[in-house]
Amino acid sequence: MKNLLLFLVAVLLFSKETIHAQDLYFGGAAPSISITRAFKNHLDINFLAVSKTRLGNYDIKQVEYRSQVLELYSQLLLSFKINAHWQFGGGYGFQRNNPFDDNWRNENRLVQQVSFIVPGKGLRFYSRFRFEERWFIFPAASSSFGTRARYQAGLIKKINKSNVYWQINDELYAITSGPKNSFLSENWIYTGIGFPIRSLGHWETGFGYNSVVRNINKDLLNLLLLQVSWSYIFPSAKMKTMHPVMHSRHF
Template identity: 30%
Template sequence: MNKTATGALLLAFSAAASFRAHAQTPLNPVQPWGSWVILTAQLPGSAEHRWGGYVELQGRSNALARQFFYYEIKGGASFDIDPNFTVLVGGGRYSTSDYRALEDGPLNTEKRLWEQLVLTQYSKRLKLEHRYRIEQRWFNFRDDSSAFRQRIRYRLNGFFPLNKKTITTGTLFLSAYDEIFLNPRGPVFERNRVYGGVGYQFTKHLIVQLGYVNQANYNYAIRQDQFVLQNTAAKNNIVLALTYKFSHRAVPPGQERLPSQQD
């Protein structure tokens, strides 16, 4: 990785850290730790077979393994322009409920479509992934109202294998990312998501990751025709992710594919 790219990455992390340091006024100072479970089936593209795709089921709870309130079902089709440059179109359905009254049905459901670009960089053992995503979101609320929103997301994801130089069968690895969520209509900075975890690739197909994610939502009010940050609602979660990767027959068994979470 050249010095310019390294400097840009450090600047991005510093800006995100600075914003969070000045905006962490919790809406709810004490919250229970939540949990996310992510189940993914994926067919990565390759040099020989450039088309790929995935499907995913995810559930979230307000507390550890209880107080379930949210699920999403999604999938997408990808195309590898080259080994380090992938585009994807995806869609999904998202449902949010009150965990105290699940029998009343969802508070809102969302249908989402997105377009995505992923760039990867390799520097000895360190692997970096830049993900750019544009989302179109259609909401239906319990009171029969509806809304349309758009969102832009950028995620910088790093991987570091501990017992091998590449992430293949039998590799223990570390993973971390920071993702920002931007609203093009304002207020611009909507959410920040920080993750750190450890993973293990058992076979060429099965990967398990266990980690921690902090998701902070920034809440604004309008004062004198300007958006003013009021508080930050942040929550910590334990994340368990299981990924099953299918493979094309022509792909070499030792070829490295980064174990990225699709969310």
């Protein structure tokens, strides 16, 4: 609980620091697919694919913002469960910003993370600290390197005996080295409902609010995102004992 309070204070400081008149607000969608292979000895490997898209066309102060895919991200993560409370993981991610435009940016990423879970009957608290090494490639500029730290805290509440659940989480991003517009660079709040689809995996849908510092003046790009995700765990019997959100560990 102490960690959660400290995190909420950091979110408030982030919001206070980035209140400016040039903020932008758009609607969008963020679909994702997660596939996990579970092994013995608490080991698993997860593949994740996510996209973030701005929907609709906007004309703001004589600048046109069209509907477009903003990000494509894929990740392969190996995780090890130490006990009921602690999990460690590491892997590789690739992201492409503005993938179909001339001003694209490619990013190769190494990921290390540790998660702490407080299990309970019908309710669990989880938190995750992640550190990333990031290599950037641009179409008309030299490549660069940077690092980023992320902290996420959330709650999962089981709603009924059919394993329907409600989830809420918040993640704060900090640029620890390399190119940046702000040290506290991004915040992502999400809440949604998930449920199993018999032996076909799990489906989850909800809304996220993603705020990104978009320039050195600390103006924000704000996206209200419809988030939909499908996840599957091999072997299928594991889906009855492993929570899809906790197991894939990527939200």
